[in-house]
Each structure stands twice: as structure tokens, then as C-alpha cells.
Amino acid sequence: MPAPEDASTSTSPAPLVTFKSLGLIDPLLEALEQVGYKAPTDIQVESLPHALEGRDIIGVASTGSGKTAAFALPILQKLWEDPKGLFACVLAPTRELAYQISQQFESLGSAMGARCAVVVGGMDMPTQAIALAKRPHIVVATPGRLMQHLEETKGFSLRSIKFLVLDEADRLLDLDFGASIDKILKVIPKERTTYLFSATMTTKVAKLQRASLSNPVRVEVSSKYQTVSTLLQYYLLMPLKDKDAYLIYLINSLAQNSIIMFTRTVHDAQRLSIILRTLGFPAVPLHGQLSQSQRLGALGKFKSGGRRVLVATDVASRGLDIPSVDIVINFDIPTHSKDYIHRVGRTARAGRAGKSITLVTQYDVELVQRIEQVVGKKMELWPTDPEEIALLKERVSEAARLAATELREQGTKSNNRKRGRDDGGGRDDKDRDDDVVEAGMPKKHHKRAKNRR
Template sequence: MSSNSDSESNTNTDTLVQKTPSTATFKDIGVMEQLCEACEKLGFKAPTEIQRESIPWSLSGRDIIGLAQTGSGKTAAFALPILQALWNNPSPLFACIMAPTRELAYQISETFEALGSGIGAKCAVVVGGMDLISQQIALSKKPHIIVCTPGRLQDHLENTKGFSLRTLKYLVMDEADRLLDMDFGPKIDQILKVIPRERTTFLFSATMTTKVAKLQRASLTDPVKIEVSAKYSTVDKLLQYYMFFPFKHKDCYLIWLMNEMAGHSAIVFARTCNEVLRIGLLLRSLGIDAIPLHGQLSMDKRLGALNKFKSGARKVLVATDVASRGLDIPAVDLVVNYDIPSFSKDYIHRVGRTARAGRSGKAISFVTQYDVELLQRIEQVIGKKLDEFPGEKDAILLLQERVNEAQRLAMIELKELQSKQKKGKKRARENADRQMSLNEAKKISKGGKKKTGARR
């Protein structure tokens, strides 16, 4: 063990030197029998590195800073110690887990419910975009675990009668670097002011940015720092390729690749919501089972798209970066970067959707004449050169005529969809204005009656 003093916070941050043997089982690292059985049922054969190193410290009651690459098993690393502590000391509103996205919050909740089913753990999800009243009802039933996005939790703390986190024993900030990138910092600060100081706090992040370091100093006491991956990296079982071609042939190469990988599950990442919709329509018009996922969809539709892809009802998910962080979708065979991300760390998170939990996977990035510099930056960050994915150019371009027709049909359908959406929004605005006018008229009418009554 080595201990480093932090003069700004007067706390010590311990960094692990002696590692737990890689052959250790969940039982060996202190997980109780009921939870070991739950792990077995879920197919968790042995603890991952972040789980091996962090769980013994968590079980001893220490605050944790966990730095680990995507797909490393961080959720179970904090869920197992919390559930074990809950078993030993049952209490409502026992733990709060903050996540940056709604999808990730639901996924964390599913993990808690699956691992905690044998001990009767109850979980509530509190995120934006969903009905506030049904969430208030769920909170009134005093669940053991709340999984939330910071903004909606703050709404409930301010506006939901009778709700507080006075009994909170555990706070988890998952994907902390993303929480702070999304400007949740002020909301988190407000939440930290109203929750008990006497608590155990876990902070998990892919990277230790200056913002994360500041949050650590503000919220953790004498934490143990566990760093499984010191730099941006991708897992060894991930095969990474690129395909280089002129921009005008992008769709043609995508259709060829989807045909080559037919029967395999794939996530295609694009930069904008519009492009996601267009690609989804293009693929479907050519008989490829695709479903879109982006931030402009309602929460129900987003969860529906994810569930269809997870269950295998759809083989291809076309998504923006809303699907790039934290989501654990089993057995994704291929990740396609249709648009190369502008930031290298987004590449790491995107390709982390495949080759998870020891499985292998492929990631293929489309590189046009405009993307060469972005590719070079990514290669520099991950410390390796990508191989070129084999493909006969002449055979690929034979598809161009079919693709041109499919592009034309997709654009017509996209315009129709956008027109319907505009009409729907206009109608909603008109209804809202009408309702406001009615409410104003009622107020004026009531005011007039009161004055008349007063004169009488």
C-alpha cells in the first residue's frame, strides 16, 4: 500500500500496489453466498479486475475512486458491496446511483434487480423524460436503491413532498467524467449539500479529468484509488479496422459491409439524429433489419429500440453517441463508425460496445478524404495502427445503382417523417396556447364573479 497526501482536501488517496490474485472467485473477495449464487445465475463466472481490486475495500466501508476502461464490469463492482451492506443493515432509501444518461440508469437498475432479487432489494429509476407523478409514487414506496440522472433527482428533492435522502448510506457517481462533461456539476453540488455527510461514496470514471479530481475532493473521504487502466485503451480481443474510400461511396460501403456481416449484430454510429434516421431508412429499404436510437426519441421509444436490439428482434442498431457510453448490450459482434467521432475518447467508448466480458469483436471505421487526420489522432491515443479491412472495390461499387435508388426513397420518407413531426409540434403548441388562453379566461371570469359578489 502507498498513501499520498492531498493538501487541498486534507484527505489521503490510497493506490493499490499488491493486487488480488487473478484466480480469485467472488467468494474469495468476500461476497456473501446469496450474491455469489446471483452472480452464477447471471453468468458472472469470475470477478473482473476492477471488481477484484475494489470490492474488498468497498466491503470494508472505504470510499472508492475506480478508474477503468469501458466494459470492465464497473456496475457489479459497486452493486455487490451495496447489496451486501443492505442485507446486513436493511433500510429504505439506502443507496443512490447517479448516471449521465437515462438508458444507463435503466441498465444499472436492471443489474441491481437481477443481483438483488434473492435478497428482496427494491429499486426505483428517476430520470427525465418520464412521468413525474409515477416516479413520485415509486419514491413514496421507499425503495432501497434509487438510480437517477442528477437533474431529475434534484427536481424531486425540491418538489416531491415527503421525499428526502436523510437515510442515505451509499452514493455512487457512475461515468463521472461524462456526468461533468454534460454540465451536471451544479446539480451534483446541490445534491451533495442535502445528503448525509456520514456516508460511503463510490466514484467510477473512465478517466481522471481535472473536473473529476475536483469532484473527488468535494465528495470523498480518505478514498482508495483503483486504477485498472491508466490511459485510454481498448481491450485486447477487439479487432480494429478502417476502410478508406471517397465520401460519395460511403453508403455503398455500408450496405456491402452489412451484407458481408449478415446474421451478426451490429451498432452503426452516426454523428447526428437526422443521419441516424436516414441510415435506418436506407438499410430497411434494402431489407436490412435496422432500428434507430437517438436523443430526440421519447424515452419509451429509446428503451423500446434498445430492448428490440438486445433481444435480437433487430440485428442492426443505428445510433448517435447516446448509445456509446456505459450500455451493456450482450454479444454485439460489430461496431461501425459510419462517421468518425471528433474526439478520440468517444471512439474508445463506441468500440467498447463490442468485445465485452472477455468476448471478441470487430470495430470498423469509415475513413473518407475528410477523416484522415481524425483517424491518425485515434491511432495516436490508442497506441496502435488500425489494419485495413479487406474488400474488393469493384465488387462493392456494383451495389451503387441499388444504393442510389434506396437513397432516393430514404430521403422521400425522411422528408415525410420530418413534415409529420413539424405538424405534430405545431399542433401541440396550438393546443398549449389554447389551454393557456382558457385558463386565463377562467381566472378573469372568477375574478369578475368575486368582485360582483363583494359589491352585493
């Protein structure tokens, strides 16, 4: 197979490039104006002309670069010309990202009545089957659940699709969706247009590219893995034993801002959200152990301003476009530098300014230095008031004790529910099966899980 062409000789768009000059039709131009897109981003400038010519695209761009519109716009333009049946399938690594992509398709395609169906784990299979039976134009899915529908839902197939999109391809493969993607590639038409978008080009992504794209154009607007120039990056140095107190001091001094705080574990996400609520800060957790409706509810509260602090694991670090996040706090430092870049990419999006603040204990210095080396930028020290922090310690310790008690009680209730399910079965077994399929567990194990019900 021929090597992909390199479409970009420059990383910056020409001064007078507009969506109209790129060749988009009037219904899409009107929709772009309504959603507030003033000018195309770099990835859109580089990829749209080739996409509108019908070429396969490999897009490599950093987080927050406008990748979703870069693949949604050419698909919607072709849909306008030939609005028949199931037209496109988009594969995404997380449930939240799938919903977000669907919303963007529907807002940009509102003038042409574009209909989307979202197919992800953790939600009701029959309801999704009904949505698929209504012949949507675009299906946005996580690979495991899509494969389940292809195998189990009568009348549903992807034999007529014209477009396949693999979004956040590096993350799709990191999450072991490779087997499901291979199966999906076998049941879709070979005559199709394929877009593959990824923040990084790993060897796995390169292999997927060779298997799924035909003579693609490669579009790369950020060859170096880096943070955006509008992001101000700070660190806060503290002893490990006082970490909670320093966090509360920080949240207190930033009380008027919208904040996403990242933790390494689900336990800390739950624990810190309880501590924050106990001390009067409206916070909501977001992590993989919540049900899908709880996860969407948490996102909804944060986006609407009902909660000022979102305490999240890395489930929220990739792809989610949450408007006007002022500050990202790293309660724990990620072990991989690219995860740091994805986290802090939740703020300073689309040219806006933003701040990231990383909590650094005596055990984290080496990790911070490695991150600074990768992003090519030194973090600045965030100023603190030691006396104020000392005054907070007792209240924070008490809140931490209350949080530990609450989590123990939740654990006891959860164990009791689990024993009840083991005795008589229940709805949560189905949710567990959804997660089995979505995580790419081999089919024989999935069948065994089903037989337990």
C-alpha cells in the first residue's frame, strides 16, 4: 500500500481562510455561525479540502484542536448530497465522548435533519435497538457494544455505510478494543471513506491505518506533543501528609472558578468530592464505577454551573469538550506525560486562556521534571500562605474522617446489594455484562457471565 501523503507543510492556516473558502455549503455555514465557530482551526484548514475531495484522512492533532468538526463537516456535506439510510459510523473510546460527538453532529447537521444514534455500554440494549431500527444517518458507538448489536440485533448491519471514523484511535487501541475493531472492519463495505484521528501515532495506530485506509492523506498540525501557549502551568509543593489541606486552601482561593480536579484512583475521586461537599464547596465526582446516567448527570451539573468542581479520574481527560473550564488541578501526578497533556487540555481550549496547578509532594519531584522536559516548559510556583494552611488542617482532617466513614457505609451497602444479586439476580448483572463486552473480554467469558444470571 502506498505511503500516506503529507498534506501539511506549515502548521498555521493562511490568514484569510474561512469555512466558506474551504468549500462548505450554505446549510453548514449557517450551522457553524449558530454554534459560534468563527474561523476554522489548523486541523480543519488542513483536512477539509482533502476530505471534501473524497480522500481518506489520517489526522494527527493535539487535544482541543477541533478534530470532531474536521470529520463531521465533510460527512454532513456528503449526506446533504445523498441523504439515504445509515450513512456513517463513528467509533469512540469512551461513552461520554460518543455522546459529545453525537451532539456535535446533530447541531452542525440541524438544517438537514441529521439523526444520530448513540450505542454504548452501560445503557439498555433494547432501547438502543429501537433507535437503530429508526434508520439514523450516523451511528456513534464504542466498539464493544457496536459489535454486540451487530451480532444480536436483528435487521441491523453496517453494510451500507459510506464513512467510517476512528476517533482518538490511540486511546481505542490502549483500551484493548483492537479485536472488536478488527471484526467491525470485516463486516463493513470495502468501498468507503475512512477517517482516522489520533493525538499520537503509535505503532498500533500505524498498523490500524494500514489495515483500514486506502491511499490516505496525512494531516499533522502538531508534530511535537505539547501544551497550548495560552495555558499557564503552576505547581504547589507540600509534604504528603498535608496534601488534603493544601488542596482545600487552593480550592478556597479559587472559589469563583470552574475547576476540574484529576485523581489517580476512583477511591480518591469519591473521597475528595465528599470532603469538598462537607466543607461547603459544590463538587461532583466522575469516574468509571458510576452508572452511565450518573456520569452524564455529573457532567450536566458541571457544564450548567450547578457544580463548580468536577473531581474526576482519567475517564474525563480525553476528548470531552467542556466549555469555559478555568482551572485544571492535578491532585495526583500522572505517571505518563501524555496523560498530563490530555488532562490540562481540558482548559485553555480554542484559543482561550487557562491555568493548570499540579500538587507535588516530596515523592513526585522526578515525575514533574519529566513532564517539564516533555512539554518544554517550566512550571511556576503557585504562591501559598502557610499560616492559612495551618489553620485549615484540623477542619480538613475532620472532613476526611467523615468521608472515610461515609465510604465505609457505602461499601457495606454495596456488598449487601451484591449478596442480594448473588441470591436472586438483578439489573446490575446486565450492567456488568455491558462492561465485559465494552472492555473487549473474549466472547466465551461473556457467555459465561450471561449464564450466571
